[in-house]
Amino acid sequence: MESAVDKATTMDEVIMSRRSVRKWQDKTISRDTLDIIMKHGINAPNGKGIQAYEVRVIDKPELLKEMSDAVVKDMPDVGKREGFKNIFVDAPCVVFIAAYDDYDLSQVDCGLLGENIILSAWSMGIGSCCLGSSARMLNTSDSAAPYMQKLDFSEGYKLLYCIALGYPDETPDAKPRKEEKVRYIE
Numbered sequence: 097m098e099s100a101v102d103k104a105t106t107m108d109e110v111i112m113s114r115r116s117v118r119k120w121q122d123k124t125i126s127r128d129t130l131d132i133i134m135k136h137g138i139n140a141p142n143g144k145g146i147q148a149y150e151v152r153v154i155d156k157p158e159l160l161k162e163m164s165d166a167v168v169k170d171m172p173d174v175g176k177r178e179g180f181k182n183i184f185v186d187a188p189c190v191v192f193i194a195a196y197d198d199y200d201l202s203q204v205d206c207g208l209l210g211e212n213i214i215l216s217a218w219s220m221g222i223g224s225c226c227l228g229s230s231a232r233m234l235n236t237s238d239s240a241a242p243y244m245q246k247l248d249f250s251e252g253y254k255l256l257y258c259i260a261l262g263y264p265d266e267t268p269d270a271k272p273r274k275e276e277k278v279r280y281i282e
Contacts, residue, residue, distance in 0.1 A: 110219050115270060117223030118185040120262035125155060125189050125222060133261075134191075136216035140208040148202035149209055149256075152192040152247045160184055166239040174233065183230045187260030192231075194253040206256050213259055223264035230258045 130153060138147065154160055164182035168175035174183060184190045193210055195202040214224045234240050235255055249255065 106219075107215075110215055114215065114218040114224075115268040116225040117260075117262070117264040117266060117268065118225055119264065119266040120186060120188055120223070121265045122188075123263045125261060125263070127155070129220060129222070130155065130189070130261075133213055133216045133220070133222070137191075137209045137213040140205070140212040142205040142208060143199070143201045146199065147205065148196040148199040149206045150194045150196075150249050150253050151209070152194075152249070153189065154192070155189040157182070157188050160187070160190055163234070163240060163243040166243055167233045167237045169239040170237040171233060183233055184227060184258060184260045185225050187225070187262045189261040190227075190230075191259040191261060192247055193256050193259070194247075194249045195256040197252050197254060203256060210257065210259055217261055221263065222261055225260040227258040227260055231255045 134151065134153065137151065142148065154163075160182045164175070164184070167183050179186070191210075191213060193206050195206045199205075210226065214226070217224050234244055244255070247255070
């Protein structure tokens with residue numbers, strides 16, 4: 097049986113080694129693996145236990161490309177990046193997270209959910225990248241409206257951000273962190 101210290105060491109390794117990935121292997125994440133990652137996500141802490149979020153997953157690159165093409169129709173500069181495949185940093189799988197407008201802490205719940213998804217994925221060798229700009233583009237593109245309808249978020253929910261997922265084809269270095277962002281108050 098794994099001790100609390102062993103678990104802490106493992107979690108430390110997962111947290112400290114995880115980086116945002118933007119280059120992917122041509123490899124599909126199985127639905128069984130995605131189910132585990134989503135289970136970990138929805139088991140994040142959430143205010144009042146109401147789970148004030150909705151999650152959608154698209155693991156079909158051709159559908160992600162269609163969505164992207166719709167956005168590019170309205171925002172042509174977005175598609176000019178060299179090697180452009182989609183607006184989700186070319187990821188083969190994307191998680192869409194919507195916040196509930198009528199609960200003022202829904203965005204906090206969405207953040208906790210997303211962090212669980214990201215750390216769970218990384219513990220299984222799957223990279224990720226949080227994408228606020230992709231959500232913003234989808235929310236404002238008239239041509240993407242049919243795809244937003246396809247996501248079928250309930251009334252009162254709005255796409256907050258996306259998480260790109262895939263098997264990494266790069267190992268980015270850690271960027272420096274500002275330790276002075278944390279202060280202890282006496």
